[in-house]
Every structure is written in C-alpha cells, then in structure tokens.
Amino acid sequence: MSEAPIGVFDSGVGGLSVLREIHALLPDESLLYIADCGHIPYGEKSPEFIRQRCAVMADFFRRQGAKALVLACNTATVAGVAQLRQCYPDWPIVGMEPAVKPAAAATRSGVVGVLATTGTLQSAKFAALLDRFANDVRVITQPCPGLVELIETGDLHSDALRTLLRSYVEPLVAAGCDTIILGCTHYPFLKPLLSQILAPSIILIDTGAAVARQLKRLLSERSLLAAGPARQTQFWTSATPEHMENILPLLWNKSGSVQSFGL
Ligand code: DGL
Numbered sequence: 001m002s003e004a005p006i007g008v009f010d011s012g013v014g015g016l017s018v019l020r021e022i023h024a025l026l027p028d029e030s031l032l033y034i035a036d037c038g039h040i041p042y043g044e045k046s047p048e049f050i051r052q053r054c055a056v057m058a059d060f061f062r063r064q065g066a067k068a069l070v071l072a073c074n075t076a077t078v079a080g081v082a083q084l085r086q087c088y089p090d091w092p093i094v095g096m097e098p099a100v101k102p103a104a105a106a107t108r109s110g111v112v113g114v115l116a117t118t119g120t121l122q123s124a125k126f127a128a129l130l131d132r133f134a135n136d137v138r139v140i141t142q143p144c145p146g147l148v149e150l151i152e153t154g155d156l157h158s159d160a161l162r163t164l165l166r167s168y169v170e171p172l173v174a175a176g177c178d179t180i181i182l183g184c185t186h187y188p189f190l191k192p193l194l195s196q197i198l199a200p201s202i203i204l205i206d207t208g209a210a211v212a213r214q215l216k217r218l219l220s221e222r223s224l225l226a227a228g229p230a231r232q233t234q235f236w237t238s239a240t241p242e243h244m245e246n247i248l249p250l251l252w253n254k255s256g257s258v259q260s261f262g263l
Contacts, residue, residue, distance in 0.1 A: 002224040005030035005234075006215070007061030008070040011042040011053075012152050013244065014186030015072025016251045018096070021208040022070065023233070025216055028226040031233040032064055034261050038238030041148045043117025043184070047079040050119070054080030056263050058088065067224050068092040070215060072185050074116060078123035092218040098126065098183030099205040101133040106203050107179040111138045113172030116183030118143040140175045144168045144184070151186045154247045157193060165190060166197055173198065182206040189251060236261035 006026075008019050012035050019033055034057050036042075042050050054076055061069055069084070069091060071077045077095035085093055098120065103112045112134070120126055121141045130139055147168070150161045172180060180202060182188055188206045198204075219225045233256065237244045241258040249255050 002067050003030065003226050003228065004065050004067035004224075005032045006068045006070065007032045007034075007057070007064065007066035008072050009034040009036060009057045009061075009076070010073040010185055011035075011076065012037045012040040012148065012186070013247055013251055014148065014151065014184060014189070017185050017188040017206070018070065018072035018208045018211055019233075020252065021212040022215060025209070025212040026219075026225070028229055030226065030231045032061060032066060033233065033235050034060070035235070035237045035239075035244055036261070037152065037244065040152060040239075041117065042073060042075040042079075043119045043143075043148060044145065045119065047119070047123075050076055050079035051083055054084055055087070058084050060261070060263060062088070062091075068094070068215060068219060070211065071095040072211075074098060074183050074185065075119040078120055078125040092215070092222065092224070094211055094215045094218065096185060096207055096211055097129060098181045099207045099210070100129045100139070100181065103179045103181045103203075103205050104133050104137045106205065107137055109176050109178040110136070111140065111176040111178065113169070113175070113177035113180040114139060114141045114183050115144050115168060115172075115180060115187055116141070117148070118145065120183055138175075140172050140177060142168050142172060144187075147190070148184065148186045151189055154250055156189055156250070162193060162197070165193060169194070169197060173202070177202070179203045179205060232256070235259065238262070
C-alpha cells in the first residue's frame, strides 16, 4: 500500500479527461496534475522540445514523491515516453496512444477515422501502431489544428468551434468512417458537440478509461494502491492559474485552487 500521489500531466487541460477516469476508477488515490499551458500546443512543437518538457515535469513529480506517472497526452507520449522509461526504469509510467486496436475491432464499414494532433499523426510510434493493428482496415487520419486552443479557452460549444470541428469530421464521414478515434486527450470534451454533428451510428473511441485500468494494474502488481481516502487533488499550470481555476468546474466538475508551475 502506498499513500504517495500519482503525477499526471498534459500540455493543457485536455488531460483532465484522463484524470477524471483515473479518479473514477481509483477514488482513494491522491493526484497531482500539471497543465503545461505555457507551452501549448504540443501538437505543433518539435519532439525534442516536448521531450525536454516531459523531463522537467517528470523530475518535478519525482521530487513530489509521486509513485507513478501518467502522460495524459498522446503527443507527449509519442515524443517522450521512451526516454522517460529509460531514465526511470523502476517507476510505473503510463502513456496514451490512439485507440487503433479497439477501433479496428469495432468498425463494420472497415473504415476508421483518427482525429489527433499533427505531432501524433506524423510520429513513428503512430505508424508502428497502424502496422500492428490496422492491416485489415482503411485508416483516414485528420490533424486538427486550432481545436485544442479553443478548448483551452473553455469553449466546448461555440459556432466557431462547431464550424472547425465539422470541417475536420466531414472528410472522415465522406470516406465511409463508422468509427472515429479521439486521439488527443482534449477531444473527449467535444463528445456532446460531436454527437450533434455526427450520425448516432458513428462510434467514438478514446482511451482515458483504458489508461486508468492500466494504471490500476501496474499499481496493484507492485502493491502500490492507496488504502485510505484521497487527499485533495493538486493542480499546477505553467500559464495563468486564475484561467485554469475558471475552467476547472467545467472540465473537472469541481472547483479547485491552481498553483503556478514556473519550471
Ligand atoms: N492533449 C494533447 C494530446 O493528447 C495535445 C494537445 C496539444 O497539441 O498540445 O495529444
């Protein structure tokens, strides 16, 4: 048993979609969350830059005594998870990856769409994922610049967002996709809007719940699950704390105080 916290980070508030799954599955765990909003979007940054940010945040969580690390960001995972695992071989580290395997199993039309950042879609890790799991399906990829920036303002419903989102999903629908992978942790917050835009028969798949289950497995194997009730979840941001405090009730369903992450 370990009462130590779990460190979770993303380029911004998107990783809260993963944090809420972790909290739902592991309500006794103490959670530390960094939104690296001062450096968002990762999707348009170089892998080298993202690896440096991953190293800074991992080091911070180590100093906070975190017993595990979750990269609640697909783009950070493709760029940085291998280096972090090499650096900390004994630390449980969980990353995200677009849900290609479940989508390939779920599709009936044989055409799967992937919404993700440019960085994720251009990575060797994503190409390897397709090689491994998507041989029998057609995969249409769609980078989505601009979505993350709107979600970061707390916008989940505006006309501008709807127009941009529609421009990204229409080509997927036209190509015959019946299953769409939400390959960026910001996008699960768009599910209500997507359900207005898309036919109800289209399946949306994200990996937040699977990542929470994987984290639980790793902690349980090492006898690291917390026994008692959680202390409060702590939040940091590398941008303006007040801005994130305003968005928390919308994306985390609770208010909370946010500290400044100046590293
Ligand atoms: N939330 C991140 C992901 O899962 C990316 C957002 C960004 O571009 O910074 O890929």
